[in-house]
Amino acid sequence: MNSDSFYGRDLAYVHDQAFGHLARAGGETLLRLLGRQGFDSGLVVELGSGSGITAQLVTEHGYDLFGVEVSPDLVEIAQTRAPQASFINASLLDAELPQCVAVTAIGECFNYAFDERAGDEALGVIFQRVFEALEPGGLFLFDIAEPGRERSGPRRDWSEGPDWTLCLEASEDHDLRTLDRRITVFRQVDGGFRRSDELHHLRLYEVQDVLHGLEAAGFEARRLGAYGSAVHFGRGHSGFLATRRR
Ligand SMILES: C[S@@+](CC[C@H](N)C(=O)[O-])C[C@H]1O[C@@H](n2cnc3c(N)ncnc32)[C@H](O)[C@@H]1O
Structure with a gap:
C-alpha cells in the first residue's frame, strides 16, 4: 500500500465530514481528565491526528497541540x-515525542499496519516512549481494535453524505489476528463521481496484552468502556487510560 491509497484525498474528506464522533468524544474526555489531574494548559501530543477535530477542541480550550499523522491529505485538512x-x-512510530501533559491516539491508530512495523513489539516501544515524554501526572488516552471486532464474519456496509457514498467490506482473520477493511468512496466532483479504493490492514491486540504492556512501561492503566457519554465502545473495541504517577 502506498500513501496515495491510505486516507487519500477522498477518504480524508469523508472522514472529516462524517466520522468525527470518536475524535470529538475522545477530545472532550481528555479535557475532563486533564482538569481532574489539575492541568489547564500545556502540550498535548496527538498520534494519528486525522483531520484535526480533536486538535481544534483541545487548542480552543487553552492547550497547545502537536499532531503526528501519516496521511498528507488529512494533515492538510487539519x-x-x-x-x-x-x-x-x-x-x-518514528516521530520524536516532546515533553507533554498528555498523549492521545484516538480511532484505532495503533492497529493500522500501513506502517509495516506495527505490531505487539512496536506497541511496547511506543508505550515506553510515551511514558518518557509525559510529565508526572500526565495522561495517555487511546483506543484499540481487538480480536472479535468483526466476529460475525465478513460485513458489508455503506454510508452517504450530500456529495459522497462510502462502501465498506470488513473481514477478520481470527488466527492471524488481523482485520482488513476494503473501502470504496464515490465523491461528486466536476459533475461526475470520482471513485477511490483503499485497503486498510489492521493488526488486532488483546486487551490483556495492552494492559501488561502499559504496566511494563511504568504506567498505572485501566480499560475504558466509553469516551464519556457520547461513545460507548462496542464489541472488539476498547479504550485505555494510562497515567504516569507523580
Ligand atoms: C480512524 S482514523 C482516526 C483519526 C482521528 N484520530 C480521529 O479520531 O478522527 C486513524 C488515523 O490513524 C492514522 N495512522 C494510522 N497509522 C499511522 C501511523 N503509523 N502514523 C501516523 N498516523 C497513523 C491514520 O492516517 C488516521 O488518521
Whole structure:
C-alpha cells in the first residue's frame, strides 16, 4: 500500500465530514481528565491526528497541540481546521515525542499496519516512549481494535453524505489476528463521481496484552468502556487510560 491509497484525498474528506464522533468524544474526555489531574494548559501530543477535530477542541480550550499523522491529505485538512496546532506528516512510530501533559491516539491508530512495523513489539516501544515524554501526572488516552471486532464474519456496509457514498467490506482473520477493511468512496466532483479504493490492514491486540504492556512501561492503566457519554465502545473495541504517577 502506498500513501496515495491510505486516507487519500477522498477518504480524508469523508472522514472529516462524517466520522468525527470518536475524535470529538475522545477530545472532550481528555479535557475532563486533564482538569481532574489539575492541568489547564500545556502540550498535548496527538498520534494519528486525522483531520484535526480533536486538535481544534483541545487548542480552543487553552492547550497547545502537536499532531503526528501519516496521511498528507488529512494533515492538510487539519491545518485549516486547527490553525493554532502544529502537525507533522510522519509515522507515529518514528516521530520524536516532546515533553507533554498528555498523549492521545484516538480511532484505532495503533492497529493500522500501513506502517509495516506495527505490531505487539512496536506497541511496547511506543508505550515506553510515551511514558518518557509525559510529565508526572500526565495522561495517555487511546483506543484499540481487538480480536472479535468483526466476529460475525465478513460485513458489508455503506454510508452517504450530500456529495459522497462510502462502501465498506470488513473481514477478520481470527488466527492471524488481523482485520482488513476494503473501502470504496464515490465523491461528486466536476459533475461526475470520482471513485477511490483503499485497503486498510489492521493488526488486532488483546486487551490483556495492552494492559501488561502499559504496566511494563511504568504506567498505572485501566480499560475504558466509553469516551464519556457520547461513545460507548462496542464489541472488539476498547479504550485505555494510562497515567504516569507523580
Ligand atoms: C480512524 S482514523 C482516526 C483519526 C482521528 N484520530 C480521529 O479520531 O478522527 C486513524 C488515523 O490513524 C492514522 N495512522 C494510522 N497509522 C499511522 C501511523 N503509523 N502514523 C501516523 N498516523 C497513523 C491514520 O492516517 C488516521 O488518521
